[in-house]
Each structure stands twice: as C-alpha cells, then as structure tokens.
Amino acid sequence: MQTTALILALVLFVLGLLGTILPFLPGAILIYSGMFLYGVMTQFSTLDANFFLIQALILVLILAIDFLASAAGARQFQGSRQAVWGAVIGTVLGLLIFGPLGIIIGTFLGAVIAEFMYHPDLNQAIRVGFGTLIGFVGGTILKLGVEIIMIIYFFIKI
Secondary structure, eight states: HHHHHHHHHHHHHHHHHHHHTTTTTTTHHHHHHHOOOOOOOHHTHHHHHHHHHHHHHHHHHHHHHEEEEEEEHHHTTTTOOOHHHHHHHHHHHHHHTTTTTTHHHHHHHHHHHHHHHSOHHHHHHOOOOOOHHOOOHHHHHHHHHHHHHHHHHHHHOO
16 A cells, blocks of 8 residues: 555656646646645555644745745746736746747736737836746746655655
8 A cells, every 4th residue: 555655756847847837737636636645545654743734834935936936036026926927927828829938928928929919118117028038937947946845855754
C-alpha cells in the first residue's frame, strides 16, 4: 500500500510542477493533494498534523506569489490593474491558441492590449507588458523553487 501511495503522490507532484507552468492545472494544490493522499493511504503513519499545517502555509504563500508577482511586475512599470487581468486572460488564451509558447506570448500581449485600452499610450503599454512578463516569469521560477522545497520536505518526513 505504501508503494502505491508513493506512486500516486509522485504522479500528483509531477502534475503539480507542470501546473505551475501550465495555467490550467492547479500546481501547488496538486502537490499538496499528493501529500494528503499519501497520508490518507498510509494512515498518516509518517506525516503528522504539523507537517500538513506547514505545507498548507507554504501553499498559501505560493498562491500569494501567483497573484503578487505579475501585479508587482506591472506596477513596477506603472501598469494598471487592467493590465494584470489582461495578462491573466492572455496567458490562458495564449496557451490554448499557441501551446506552451503561448504562455509567454499571451501574458505579454494580454497586458499590452489591456493597458493600451485603459491608457492609450503604446510605448507605456509595451513597457507594462514587459514588466508583467518579467513578474510572471519571476513568480513562476519562485513558485517552482518553493514547490520543490515542499516535495523535498515531504521526502524528508517519510
């Protein structure tokens, strides 16, 4: 049973890491779910309440990073709230239309189009687009790092 639990957890970990890059999968939530599933399947023999509390706090941190990184990038370049929402919508549409490369294209174009609609200055809109993209990429790298730490902590505990 422990081997099956570990395999299922690993599958959810991989899907979670992919979900950090692909916006249609809830990355950190899948990782946490893998840990919780492992705990349930092994009757919480090695993972206690403190483990899950710490991981839940880290999960909240990751969710905050997700929102704050793009917003910080846009704000750093004097972007509007509309630019942040444009980046989010552009990321999803870009992925659907262009595949994985669409994440970058969609994030940038979504922010540029939304900022330009809000404040019709093309140079400013492009600056905000780059800022949002930098924030998005930086946030994604930071989230991946934190998620890997979550997974390492899981293996230390089991």
